[in-house]
Amino acid sequence: DAKTTQPTSMDCAEGRAANLPCNHSTISGNEYVYWYRQIHSQGPQYIIHGLKNNETNEMASLIITEDRKSSTLILPHATLRDTAVYYCIVRVTTSGTYKYIFGTGTRLKVLA
Amino acid sequence: EPEVTQTPSHQVTQMGQEVILRCVPISNHLYFYWYRQILGQKVEFLVSFYNNEISEKSEIFDDQFSVERPDGSNFTLKIRSTKLEDSAMYFCASSSRGLGANVLTFGAGSRLTVL
Numbered sequence: 001d002a003k004t005t006q007p008t009s010m011d012c013a014e015g016r017a018a019n020l021p022c023n024h025s026t027i028s029g030n031e032y033v034y035w036y037r038q039i040h041s042q043g044p045q046y047i048i049h050g051l052k053n054n055e056t057n058e059m060a061s062l063i064i065t066e067d068r069k070s071s072t073l074i075l076p077h078a079t080l081r082d083t084a085v086y087y088c089i090v091r092v093t094t095s096g097t098y099k100y101i102f103g104t105g106t107r108l109k110v111l112a
Numbered sequence: 113e114p115e116v117t118q119t120p121s122h123q124v125t126q127m128g129q130e131v132i133l134r135c136v137p138i139s140n141h142l143y144f145y146w147y148r149q150i151l152g153q154k155v156e157f158l159v160s161f162y163n164n165e166i167s168e169k170s171e172i173f174d175d176q177f178s179v180e181r182p183d184g185s186n187f188t189l190k191i192r193s194t195k196l197e198d199s200a201m202y203f204c205a206s207s208s209r210g211l212g213a214n215v216l217t218f219g220a221g222s223r224l225t226v227l
Contacts, residue, residue: 036218038155041149044205102147102155102156103154105154
C-alpha cells in the first residue's frame with residue numbers, strides 16, 4: 001500500500017499558486033518524498049523530491065514539515081497545462097528492495 | 113534530456129496471444145521497473161529488476177508475466193497468454209541508483225488492448 005495520503009481533487013485559478021498537500025506520517029528518517037504528475041494517460045512525469053529541507057526547481061517548490069510527516073507541493077503560477085493528477089510518493093522498502101507505490105493522487109484542475 | 117523509450121505505443125491482440133512490450137531505459141541506469149495502469153485506475157507496480165534479476169514483484173506479476181534484459185539495452189515485459197483484464201497502459205521506468213535519492217524516469221507507455 002502507498003505510504004501517503006492526498007486529497008482526491010483540488011481546483012486552482014489560472015495564475016494563482018496551487019498548493020497540494022500530502023501526509024506521510026510513517027516516513028522513515030532516510031526516505032525521500034517524491035512528487036510526480038500524470039497528464040491524461042501519459043507516463044508519470046517527475047517534478048521534485050526532498051528529504052528534510054525545502055526544495056525548489058524550475059517546476060515547483062516542495063515544503064517539508066520539520067517532523068517530515070507531511071509536505072506541500074507548490075506550483076507558483078498554475079497554468080491550464082498544469083491540470084493533471086499529482087502523486088506524492090514515498091519509497092517502500094521490503095526485504096532490502098525498493099519500490100515506489102502510487103496512491104490515488106490529487107486531481108488538480110486549473111480553471112481559466 | 114535522456115528519455116525512456118517504449119515500443120509499441122499501442123498494440124491490439126487477441127486473448128490468449130503472447131505479447132512483448134519493449135523498453136529502452138536511460139543508458140547509465142541500473143534499476144528497471146514495469147508499472148501498469150488500467151483505464152481510470154491508479155498506477156500499479158508490477159516488477160523491479162536489477163543486476164539481471166527480479167528484485168521484487170507484485171501479486172499482479174504472476175506466471176503469465178516475465179521480464180528480460182536480453183542485450184544490455186532493451187528491457188522487455190512478456191505476457192505469455194493475454195487475458196481481457198491485461199488491457200492497460202504499461203509503463204517502463206528506470207533509475208540510476210537504489211540507495212538515497214532515486215528518481216524514476218518513466219516512458220510514455222505502451223497501450224495494450226486485448227480483444
